[in-house]
Amino acid sequence: MKHGLFVFTRDLRVQDNQALAAIARQVDRLDCLYIADPADQQPGRYTCRGQGIHARRFLQQSLSQLQQTLQLFGQHLHIQEEESLTAVCRFVQARKINLVGQSAPFGVYEQALTARLAQKLAAMGVDFQTSWQHTLFDRSQLPFDLTDLPKHFTPFRQLVEPLFSAVPPVERVILLPPPGAAPEQKMTLSNAGQPGNTLAFQGGCQAGAAHLHTYFNTDAPLTYKDTRNALDCPQSSTRFSPWLAFGCLSVRQIWQRLRQFEQDKGANQSTYWIKFELLWREYFHWYLQRYQSQVFRFAGIHSQPPLTSFHAGRFAKWCMGNTPYPLVNAVMRQLNQTGYISNRARQIAASCWLNELQGDWRYGAAYFQQQLIDYDVAANWGNWQYLAGVGADPRGGRWFDLHKQRRLYDPQGQFTRRWGGEDCDPQLDHQDAADWPLPDADANQPGRESE
Template identity: 35%
Template sequence: MQTKQNTYTLVWFTTNLRIQDNTVLAHALKLNHPLIGIYCFDPRHYETTTYGFKKTEKYRARFTIESVQDLKNQLESLNIPLFTFYEKPEIAIPKLCKTYSISDICLQKEFTSEETQTIQNLKAKVSKHTSFHELYDQFLFHPDDVLIHVNNIPKVFTNFRKVLEKTCAVRSLFKIEKQDAIKIKNTTTIPNLKILGFSEFTTHTQTAFPFSGGETAAQNRLNTYVFETKKIGFYKKTRNGLLGTDYSSKFSAWLANGCISARQIYWAIKEFERTEFKNESTYWLIFELIWRDFFKFIALQHGNAIFKIDGINQQSYNWKTNPTLIKKWCSGATPERFVNANMMELNKTGWMSNRGRQNVASYFAKTLELDWRVGAAYFESLLIDYDVHSNYGNWLYVAGVGNDPRNRTFNVKLQADRYDEHGKFQKQWLQNTLFE
């Protein structure tokens, strides 16, 4: 393709770390200037928060480094250089704009406060002549294709799902082609764990999430889980599991940083249904992807209320902030073995199953009546797959200030009996601690 050579388009990668089916990248290419990519490891993401723990712990930090390394390799194969900095975007990007003549900046459209504030800060610092192009790319169902106004998004998931399934289609996938080579010297490097403030570490031998970050690893997992092993065909039966890599898809971490799109997973499942078989399980994974969209639409609808103690319900409870109880929960030292085992798993691996998350969150917010935002912030710190909408949406839901119409409390003893009948999971994480 002929491109205009004097000016460049900058693609600012955030949580869309892939080249294929990347709406922002595709849009940038249409502007017909040569492309430069940038990714900023934002120092604010690696600071200690007012709750006393890091905003991002080592597990997600390493997964992000791996994802950005893979993105850089993928972009190189398209002749697009990726500049990487350990600097705030509002500082790094204006500097890059001064070095190169950048006419357009393309990025994923965001709608939560920290992200939008960073974008505002940047806009204030670059030339008025630079055009910004912000595009949604994190949804399964594109917000522009959803016929109901965002203010009228149903509060109950089932109603939301039914409307979307009836009235909305998932957009098709597109391929990004190789570009003409451009002569730009890129000497930037990807920061290592040490630079981000961590020591190197080895992956726990019993982790349920032994995977690496990056588009390549995400595509491998998609192929393995769906087509090679056909485990997708048993998903509904296994999804409440606690041990091993295959009880659920494990797509969440790659989805959270955009190494894979929800659309790519959806269309892979459709292909599987067409060529192999279709059953309740193949549908159920799509059903779960709609849950993911639900919390994104709730964030879009309610803005900052998703971070407020009274949540989207404006529901006041007598929340406690007992530091000893919080510490015991975080370190897996409560009177409940099942809660402790899950917290141990999280602390040692950065992973916890959905069943585990529901139980420990319910125990924190409903049984101990602790300020749910502290629990959510702890998850934000530790989880490899932390995603702002899914994390805060689920915490609101479990804490009774969100979208659960039944406002349930989990009985963790009964849950342990049901989902860890022989105590294998509890033994794995509680016994190990005695020998470490």
């Protein structure tokens, strides 16, 4: 009797979960586990907390929908809040597991952790298998070696576009082996806030599938290219990113549904542009695999770091949405309140931090990492590098003229008003007596004698 364990990570779905299907095919009994490692809640090098509240709630909802979905297959989801390696090894030992499987991770830290897990399991005599499934294409399909990944997006796109019809089909899971013992108790995550919350997105594979269905049952995909830059309109872009980030939806499920839409309603520039944007995601995922920890370096993939620095006061103002730039304030307040901002809003806020506020791009990226509901290590750090001029941008960085952006995307000021962006400090930097003592004022302090 072969007893398997599948460890869910950023693949919180059953359908089109090839890593799950691969393990399920090989075992007689299967346990399913999710580990919420407290390390994810710890502050990072540039942040004062780990995963933000929006992403945490989305995760909690995703786990509860995964639990429900697994039950339909006669399965359970065990959830443990513990250091990952210890949790897996204890589970394996306690239940006499022979084979452990999980998705191959795409994050650098997660890859190092998985390598350590592989070593530990090997020492315990337990088989361990991973399957890569975060991208449209498999690595073997790429028409170049990863070390030759084009340095810019356009040549990458031109090389992979001929492969559009070769995107592997979605894997349908119909059966899962029976489970081992049921979880001792139903677990909910700590620090996930109240269940009835004001999230703009509902986490989970069922909610993701419903959104996929709803989006492609409207005509919104036919106008995507014209509407995608809107700052605050739910139908203006696909809004798949939170479900993609947690793996509640696979990118191939979206691709397949989009192709179906094109067959039914016709392809146009807008439906092509959704593919174009999914290729940006694809590019940054392979970019992370190619450049690994360089994606977090100040100089990025280049040799010269930018001429920016860290200004504590400016950073605090930017994070809180209290800069002299009302549009940026509105964006940052929307980010803080909802965890989601549009692509255009991300570019505007990032450009302000980099150019007007002259900030170190890594702090901006880390703040987005903390706040975004759809945080994806490859897309976030890749885009920040791009804008900061230390990544894949052939033009060496981007500056978005804030007046022009406001004229183009918020001409009536509705978005800015909605998020309270006008309510701000008109002055960027302040000096007070602590920084710049005033001799006269000091002289008048009681208890001080003049020389």
